Amino acid sequence: MPRRFTPRELSTHPEALAGAGRRFVLVLVGTVVALSVVLTSYFYIQQRENSSFSFQNVVWDGVQFRNEHQVFRVTLLERMAEAPGVSAQDVQRRYDILFSRLHLMRDGHTAGIYRSDSELHALLQRIEPVIRSWDTLLTAYLAGDRAAGFAIVEQSRGLDADFSTFAVGVNTVGVKRLEQSRERLSSLNSVLIVAAVVTWLLVIGFAIALMRQLRATENAHAEMQAMTADLEQARREAEAASRAKSNFLAAMSHELRTPLNAVLGFADIMRQGLFGPVGNPRYADYVDGIVKSGQHLLSLINDVLDMSRVEAGKLDLSESELDLRQSVEEAFDLVTVTADGKGVRLTRALPAVLPKLQADPRLLRQMLLNLLSNAIKFTPEGGSVEVAAAVLTDGGLAIRVRDSGVGMTDHQLKRVFEPFSQGDSQRAREAGGSGLGLPITRRLIELHDGQIHLSSRKSAGTTATLIFPASRVQMLADAT
Amino acid sequence: MQGWLRMGRARPWLALLIVAILMCSIQSGHAAEPLPAPRGEVLLTVGGEIGRGNAQDASGRLEARLDRAMLEQLGLTEVNTATPWHSGTMRFEGVLLRAVLGLVEARGSNLLATAHNEYSATLPVSDAARYNVILAMKLNGETMTLRDKGPLFIIYPFDSEKALQNDMTYIRSVWQLRHIDVR
Numbered sequence: 138m139p140r141r142f143t144p145r146e147l148s149t150h151p152e153a154l155a156g157a158g159r160r161f162v163l164v165l166v167g168t169v170v171a172l173s174v175v176l177t178s179y180f181y182i183q184q185r186e187n188s189s190f191s192f193q194n195v196v197w198d199g200v201q202f203r204n205e206h207q208v209f210r211v212t213l214l215e216r217m218a219e220a221p222g223v224s225a226q227d228v229q230r231r232y233d234i235l236f237s238r239l240h241l242m243r244d245g246h247t248a249g250i251y252r253s254d255s256e257l258h259a260l261l262q263r264i265e266p267v268i269r270s271w272d273t274l275l276t277a278y279l280a281g282d283r284a285a286g287f288a289i290v291e292q293s294r295g296l297d298a299d300f301s302t303f304a305v306g307v308n309t310v311g312v313k314r315l316e317q318s319r320e321r322l323s324s325l326n327s328v329l330i331v332a333a334v335v336t337w338l339l340v341i342g343f344a345i346a347l348m349r350q351l352r353a354t355e356n357a358h359a360e361m362q363a364m365t366a367d368l369e370q371a372r373r374e375a376e377a378a379s380r381a382k383s384n385f386l387a388a389m390s391h392e393l394r395t396p397l398n399a400v401l402g403f404a405d406i407m408r409q410g411l412f413g414p415v416g417n418p419r420y421a422d423y424v425d426g427i428v429k430s431g432q433h434l435l436s437l438i439n440d441v442l443d444m445s446r447v448e449a450g451k452l453d454l455s456e457s458e459l460d461l462r463q464s465v466e467e468a469f470d471l472v473t474v475t476a477d478g479k480g481v482r483l484t485r486a487l488p489a490v491l492p493k494l495q496a497d498p499r500l501l502r503q504m505l506l507n508l509l510s511n512a513i514k515f516t517p518e519g520g521s522v523e524v525a526a527a528v529l530t531d532g533g534l535a536i537r538v539r540d541s542g543v544g545m546t547d548h549q550l551k552r553v554f555e556p557f558s559q560g561d562s563q564r565a566r567e568a569g570g571s572g573l574g575l576p577i578t579r580r581l582i583e584l585h586d587g588q589i590h591l592s593s594r595k596s597a598g599t600t601a602t603l604i605f606p607a608s609r610v611q612m613l614a615d616a617t
Numbered sequence: 618m619q620g621w622l623r624m625g626r627a628r629p630w631l632a633l634l635i636v637a638i639l640m641c642s643i644q645s646g647h648a649a650e651p652l653p654a655p656r657g658e659v660l661l662t663v664g665g666e667i668g669r670g671n672a673q674d675a676s677g678r679l680e681a682r683l684d685r686a687m688l689e690q691l692g693l694t695e696v697n698t699a700t701p702w703h704s705g706t707m708r709f710e711g712v713l714l715r716a717v718l719g720l721v722e723a724r725g726s727n728l729l730a731t732a733h734n735e736y737s738a739t740l741p742v743s744d745a746a747r748y749n750v751i752l753a754m755k756l757n758g759e760t761m762t763l764r765d766k767g768p769l770f771i772i773y774p775f776d777s778e779k780a781l782q783n784d785m786t787y788i789r790s791v792w793q794l795r796h797i798d799v800r
Contacts, residue, residue, distance in 0.1 A: 234733055236791060
């Protein structure tokens, strides 16, 4: 009992699998790119922050400014008190050092920071002109004007409060900036942590997706293999079934012929009246019927036998070099009685010089007989059937059987090579036959590597052409 | 054959000895020649581990006192760079620090640079070798006075290398420089 084949459903379609993989890779690449862009720009900004002048220096500068103011005043007072080792040059140098601080309040990084704070700016606006004005006072003092020295000391003491405020203000600004950069750093840290988490998630997601895809691919592969095995099994079973059917038909046809031959033999004896006449004339008619039906049945069985032999691949060619003219002659001999009985004229149009043909003589005769008997069968009284042969340009040989019979429509023509079908079923019933003639003929010519062509028009006759390939045709120059 | 081999083994020792003797003679030869005394105002004194000088410090150690002419004799090098203390790119001219160190045959690995306002910073000698660090004397062609951070201002070529634009370098850029102690 052959197993019924049911096609499997693949759990995952391969294309869906590939699509999901592509989408995943796109998302992954996109995320990685976005992540690296964010991180790179963040690091770049951070780098720029780092490379700029630090705010600690600004605080230092502020404190130094105040310091140098104090040192100048102390040196000046020391000079005024005539302390030993303090020269006029020392006082001048201390003033110059203090003076050199002034331009830091106008130029460079520090100036920008002082200017950004309105309070610091205002303080500097007050301090700077005072210090500048000491230049002339100091020159006067060093020239001997003691009052000028006192004036400087007086003004310097007045600046103390402003310097204190300035130093504190600068420190506050510095601390504020430091706090800001610390905040930036901590925000960078959070970004880094988020990036690390995202990266981990990506890695984990990628691993999971990879595993899933791997598993899906494995499943698909296993399913495909199972399906292939199923198909292979189904093919073997189908072939075995087909062979069994053909074997059965061949065997049965053979077995059917034995009793049928007995029936035909006895019926023939009765018809000939070998042991005395059949009593009632009606019985004689019946015996005739038995013989005719029996013969028809026999030809049907023969056809089925041939067909199943071809199908079962049991038909081997026993080839020989044969004379086409003779084969046509033999075929004519077998159908002349039928044709004459029906009033159909048989003609042949064979060229004077015919090539030798490499073919199985029995099968060639059968092909010709099939075509001729079909032609005669479907040609009404008074019609004609013609056999012609010609060598083709490519060296092949064409044998043509043309009748002036009922012909076929295009629709009928299409179905005529299907086994057990006849062009016109009504007419076929009248004409008899198995409907296997043309299918068998086609199988036989195909065994010879040839082709059969059929052309027909309704009520205008049918032409069947057998074509043997050039490899089977042997031109003989001296053949007659 | 054996004698030749023994000679071969002795040869490197001999060569080393000769080289050592030669080096000693070169060293002592230079040390014997002191720097000329400064004629003008002393801009820079270099003390500590030096091999050549023209004076002695308070504790009697060798000291090199250099005036403007002596420094300028070493040749002026130009450094164009921006600094955190100026607006825009400035043109500094001065002597290469490594030329000054060569002049006094400095032997230490660090320099303690001290300014007129007693600010001080330590510089590795390797900085002078790696970068064109100058003791700037002129700013945009004008001689720098105390009032504009002169007369000597240690200037690194900040713009030539990103690595120089950091606080460590900025604090080493001593202005109103007056003394270098080689250690």
